[in-house]
Amino acid sequence: MVFRLELQSAPPLHLTPHCVVHTGTVRLFVPDTLIHTATAPAEQFGFFLPNTHPLPEDACEPYLWSEMYLMTANAASANIPFGITHTQAAYVPDPRAGLHRWLHLTAAAHPARELRLSYRVTVQTP
Known part of the structure; x- marks a missing residue:
C-alpha cells in the first residue's frame, strides 16, 4: 500500500539544557x-x-521516548482496521551521505483513507 504524509511541526520545547x-x-x-x-x-x-x-x-547516544496518538480517522468501512502501532524514534544516518545522524520517527499504520496523528519525541542527552 502506498500512502502519503503531510507533516506540521511545532517549535522544539527545551525543558532543560539536556x-x-x-x-x-x-x-x-x-x-x-x-x-x-x-x-x-x-x-x-x-x-x-x-x-x-x-x-x-562522536556524541553519546541520547535517551529517546517516542509517542504517537490517533487524533482523527476517516475509515473506508467499519470492517477495515485503522490505527498505528510500533512507534519508535532513533538517530539514523543522513540519507544524503553526511557525517551526522538525524532524528527519525517510524511507526506502522493501517491508514484507512486518512489518519491524523499527533507525535511527541523527547530527547534527553546524558
Missing part, C-alpha cells in the same frame, strides 16, 4: 483508487523530524 521535546501532527492518507482489505498488515512509514539538530558522530 532535554528537548519535539511535537507535531502528521496526516496520513491514501489515494481513493486503492482497495483496502481487513487482512492487510500495517504498513511502515517514517520521517525525519524537522527543527532538529544532527547528532555528531
Whole structure:
C-alpha cells in the first residue's frame, strides 16, 4: 500500500539544557483508487523530524521516548482496521551521505483513507 504524509511541526520545547521535546501532527492518507482489505498488515512509514539538530558522530547516544496518538480517522468501512502501532524514534544516518545522524520517527499504520496523528519525541542527552 502506498500512502502519503503531510507533516506540521511545532517549535522544539527545551525543558532543560539536556532535554528537548519535539511535537507535531502528521496526516496520513491514501489515494481513493486503492482497495483496502481487513487482512492487510500495517504498513511502515517514517520521517525525519524537522527543527532538529544532527547528532555528531562522536556524541553519546541520547535517551529517546517516542509517542504517537490517533487524533482523527476517516475509515473506508467499519470492517477495515485503522490505527498505528510500533512507534519508535532513533538517530539514523543522513540519507544524503553526511557525517551526522538525524532524528527519525517510524511507526506502522493501517491508514484507512486518512489518519491524523499527533507525535511527541523527547530527547534527553546524558
